[in-house]
Amino acid sequence: MRMEPSNPVNRSLLTQLLGILRAIHWSHWTSHWQARGNPSYSDHLLFERLYKNLEEEIDTLAEKIVSYYGAEAVAACLLYTSPSPRD
């Protein structure tokens, strides 16, 4: 299946995917800091490997979105990863 950049649904799906990947990245990074118990060090390393492996995927996806839709398109993904101003 070919992704058509001109389709606004595809833009929305790609930016939602970027936001979800960034949220997962943040969650794994937080779990990396919070690893406790036995075997906490192996969990610490597992979560580190998980969040670091996502970074290249996130970067590649964000750069594709910018190339298709412009830099403002990736600003929308902040809505999915930033805490609400009310929090």
Ligand SMILES: [Fe+2]
């Ligand atoms: Fe660390």
